[in-house]
Amino acid sequence: MLNEAINLEILPEAGGEPERRVRDRGATERAILAAAKGLLAEHGFQNFGINAVARRAGCDKQLIYRYYGGLDGLVEAIGADLGTWVKDRIPEDAGGMFLLTYGDLMERLSLLLLDALRDDPLMRRILAWEISENTEQVRRLSEARSKALALWLERMRGSLAPPKGVDAAAVNAVIIAAIQHLVLAAASGGQCAGLSLKTSKDWEKAATALKRIVRGVYG
Amino acid sequence: MLNEAINLEILPEAGGEPERRVRDRGATERAILAAAKGLLAEHGFQNFGINAVARRAGCDKQLIYRYYGGLDGLVEAIGADLGTWVKDRIPEDAGGMFLLTYGDLMERLSLLLLDALRDDPLMRRILAWEISENTEQVRRLSEARSKALALWLERMRGSLAPPKGVDAAAVNAVIIAAIQHLVLAAASGGQCAGLSLKTSKDWEKAATALKRIVRGVYG
DNA sequence: CCCCACTGTCACCAATCGGTGAGTAGCGAG
């Protein structure tokens, strides 16, 4: 009743807006995906639902069920999109750089990852989601993300080998953990463990500390 | 209607349970607080709401409004409780240990923090919450948590001074970030950046890597 | 031309949410 009244009032002549949704499935699918990604990036997974996505995409939620098979399928589609993260973020000249030692490499990689995460809200939200929930939905997404990350690292690593006597896998995991948490904490609270992370000067300090740590283990 | 039916079916004789809630405000308040903490620890902040807490506490949600002024007040009460975290977790003999260098201290602190977080589900959930949302609710909680942590660190530090030429605050923040993220990732996905974190053997590897990192910066 | 598949819309469902106002039950003071 109410909805009817509102629609009748708003729809017929909304000031020369696009008079009617064009019948273009592809465009609609893209709009839905974009809406989902935007919603996730801007507001996180808290109020992420069918209704919200449909509202933002400007279409009926029924279409989400039809085209993606529901939220799960939509999330999976986002995960598939995540594969492009690598090539969007990789500086292609990485191979041509003068990375003499494994320490050089890891220092550079750490800072690159830090910056990449720092200006990728969607990836951050997914990361946070991954940490807060453990549903099948999230697990799929997480898998896609971690695969993208692994690919990125692998590609950057090239032929450089880690120093012997160090469990590089474990050490790198710890370093990556630090980077991810720093970025997440900064994005939500502006600080981490008492260290403010707002201004670029703050970030310089953090980056310096990170470099020092990497150099400490890898020389 | 439905609720009525269910209540009539379950409440009157649930196998010799306490026949009736005793009129004891203090006990009820404690029950509510415990329910909230348990709910948060077990299922996270996702389905954390008035209804869920009241259901678990076995009382009407109205009481939560009356005694705590709603969810916000309840969360605040949880935050206040967090102050006790320190004395529950601190090995009191810490001052008597042979911590000769700042590196010794930080190594020990790192491992202690790692273990403390590893078996404190509530603290982990709060940490995750802190990272995923930025409401006033969470901010208060976060403040309480970070104060507890700071107190803990301060108490452990004693009179040992960090080495000169190192931004200890920043470096420690990075280390703490790493620890927190490792524990969070492990608790939700069982791994971090490809490093499995399930068995105690896995954790030994992580701890070794962490030690190596700490020693790398602080010698 | 008509028909049918496809795109999109709408109305409705049960369930749950946070929140509130009104009422009941028990205990202690007078």
Add this chain to the structure above:
DNA sequence: CTCGCTACTCACCGATTGGTGACAGTGGGG
């Protein structure tokens, strides 16, 4: 015993959730 305070419960509110079935408009192929 009665009164009144307090602990507690209940019934309801509007809003929103995920989900479904029926319908409308359109365009292309027979």
